């Protein structure tokens with residue numbers, strides 16, 4: 001029941017020139033976004049940030065195979081996406097659980113859809129393993145109506161992870177939760193994804209959530225005709241803890257960079273496009289100290305280094 005995971009693959013997911021257009025009310029069409037290009041490495045945790053309406057959910061739905069792009073293609077592990085697949089699990093904001101099934105029934109249903117020949121005991125053992133993993137041990141027989149919102153979201157996470165998807169897709173999965181539950185679930189998702197080498201694409205509006213979870217943060221300009229402005233490499237160490245993350249070197253540099261983008265550059269980016277900007281290779285921003293630092297005052301703020309995605 002295990003999928004073999006192989007070593008580094010810089011284009012495990014390859015978004016190649018996708019566009020999304022809808023018919024406009026008075027005729028013609030509205031372009032939500034156009035010509036998006038993005039590679040995602042195997043095992044990478046990528047967050048997409050942008051203002052409401054720039055097309056983040058549409059991008060995720062295209063990755064899930066739930067929507068077709070108006071143009072372009074997405075290739076996953078060498079194969080173009082042509083529809084939904086159990087290789088790509090989606091966790092939505094709502095929980096989308098089967099209300100008549102118990103926790104173990106919901107997770108087990110996904111497991112048996114994935115491994116149709118698996119016996120009942122094997123399915124149950126696997127379902128229990130993932131229920132434990134998300135901290136729901138003891139709640140196996142409860143139905144969704146008997147669970148809190150946070151617990152339901154845990155079931156959704158257990159269900160998605162139990163099928164060992166090649167990609168985990170998450171659309172603001174924690175936004176409806178209270179701050180305490182959100183923090184705990186972020187910790188668990190990060191721990192599980194990092195320990196299993198899960199490739200993740202997640203949408204969030206929350207800058208702090210992105211900094212805590214992501215390896216890379218994709219910044220989208222405002223729609224219509226949204227584009228990928230840049231890809232920010234998270235400069236924080238892989239080992240990071242939510243309660244001390246603000247003390248990490250570069251934490252404020254990356255946070256300020258993201259907030260500055262959302263507050264102003266997401267609007268002005270197109271008018272002030274950097275020279276040499278290439279949609280096929282959106283700029284990669286590496287926040288860090290200069291390579292040859294002169295002895296700097298103790299409070300020097302790290303500055304962004306912009307590199308090409310081809311580096």
Ligand SMILES: Nc1ncnc2c1ncn2[C@@H]1O[C@H](COP(=O)(O)OP(=O)(O)OP(=O)(O)O)[C@@H](O)[C@H]1O
Pocket residue numbers: 022023032050051052053054055056057058059223
């Ligand atoms: N079926 C549709 N027909 C017409 N327009 C649509 C359709 N679906 C989405 N849109 C439009 O496409 C745009 C992008 O929607 P999408 O949900 O992908 O954005 P988003 O960035 O995820 O927004 P939010 O952050 O608010 O969820 C919106 O302006 C929306 O109105």
